[in-house]
Amino acid sequence: MRLTTPVKQHVFGGRAIPERLGRAGLPDGPVAETWEVSDVEGEHAHVLNGALAGHTLRELALGHPDELVGRGWRGPRFPLLTKFIDAHRPLPVHLHPDDTAAREQEGEPNGKTEAWHILYAPPGTTALAGVRPGVDHDRLRQALLGQDFDAVLRRLPVHAGQTLYVPGGTPHSFGPGTLVYEIEQTSDLQQHAMRHRMEDGAPIDDGQWRANIEALLREWRPEHRPDFHPGLRLPSEGGVARRMLCAGPYFALENWRVRAPGSAVPAFDTCVVLSNIGAATEVTCGAVRESLGPAETLLLPAATVSGVRIHGPADVLLGYLPDLERDVRAPLLAAGHSPGAIAALGEGLG
Incomplete structure (x- = not known):
């Protein structure tokens, strides 16, 4: 399934998605984000191809959850949101609530845990993620009001090539000069610490800014201090070199490098978000053939994913809803990785 992809031209964006990744068809000017698969309110993806063309992702998720998402999933919206993000300038310091804070503070069914897979970053690039040990609410409030982020974060x-799993409730920022693929829970909830709007750089009045900081403090989870991870190799099979990049209760992300000119068959019983981070390739399912250009994405429904073939050479990312024991822990243990190394990939793996 090929979907519509909203484009966000926020002021922090640049031209790395079309120029470095080779994505075609993007507008002139800064391109901060392309929302590859989205069921966010007001940004529902529509199917562009096949018999289901014109239907929204929300319609299909609610009407055909087993065929689309798989594994007995039920929920109010399609569960995965994926993006390419060009932080040509630094993103605002912000956080997304976890599920508990989303329900209690925002009246929403879920928060937003996310992960960043770094596609490009020049030497010396850094990111902010989590609060230093010993920082309490008062100290964090003081630093945010003073915009002294390095004092507490x-x-x-x-x-490039590393991945950071960012649980909901973790203050964070990345950029400048950072090109990222992001996978996350479907949500647009966020609390910002900056004195300007993320979208257009317009100033935020003092009262609203202070209210934003208080909301951030209410949703902050002090225990989260994530670190970047290079991923763990899985056994190669069918001409595919696989690496598990991150995993948790909401999503897993793998990098597949399809070396042979033959094909690779994904073996999943859940839907798969397939995003291309290399040169143009092709994906087939029976007699159906779809091109997959640079920085483009296809959604593979659970009902058809076992018949899909990725034609190499290709360099792709696969995001899916994991059974953590079966899809992540067991194969990684069998590949010789230690329990500690596996647990470091995300959450729920200890």
Whole structure:
């Protein structure tokens, strides 16, 4: 399934998605984000191809959950949101609530845990993720009001090919010069600490800014201090080199490098978000053939994913809803990785 992809031209964006990744068809000017698969309110993706063309992702998720999402999933919206993000300038310091805070503070069914897979970052690039040990609410409030983020937030080195799993409730920012693929829970809830709007850089009045900081403090989870991870190799099979990049209760993300000119068959019983981070390739399902250009995405429904073939050479990312024991822990243990290394990929793996 090929979907509509909203484009966000926020002021922090640049031209890396079309120029570095090779994505075609994007507008002139800054391109901060392309929402590859979205069921966010007001940004519902529509199917562009096949017999279901014109239907929204929400309609299909609610009407045909087993065929689309798989594994007995039920929910109010399609569960995965994926994006390419160009932080040509730094993103605002912000956080997304976890599920509990989303329900209690925002009246929404879920929060937003996310992960960043770094596609490009120049030498010396850093990101902010989580609060330093010993920082309490008062100290964090003081630093945010003073816009002194380095006094309280952890600054981490950023390298292409690494991935950071960011639980809901974690203050964070990345950029400048950072190109990211992001997978997350379907939500647009966020609390910002900046004195300007993320979208257009317009100033925020003092009262609203202070209210934003108080909301951030209410939704902050002090225990989260994530670190970047290079991923863990899985056994190669069918001409595919696989690497598990991150995993948790909401999503898993793998990198597949299809080396052979033959094909690779994904073996999942859930839907798969398939995003291309390399050169143009092709994906087939029976007699149906779809091209997959650079920085483009296809959604593979659970009902058809076992018949899909990725034609190499290709460099792709696969996001899906994991059974953590069956899809993540067991194969990684069988590949010789330690329990500690596996647990470091995200949440729920200890």
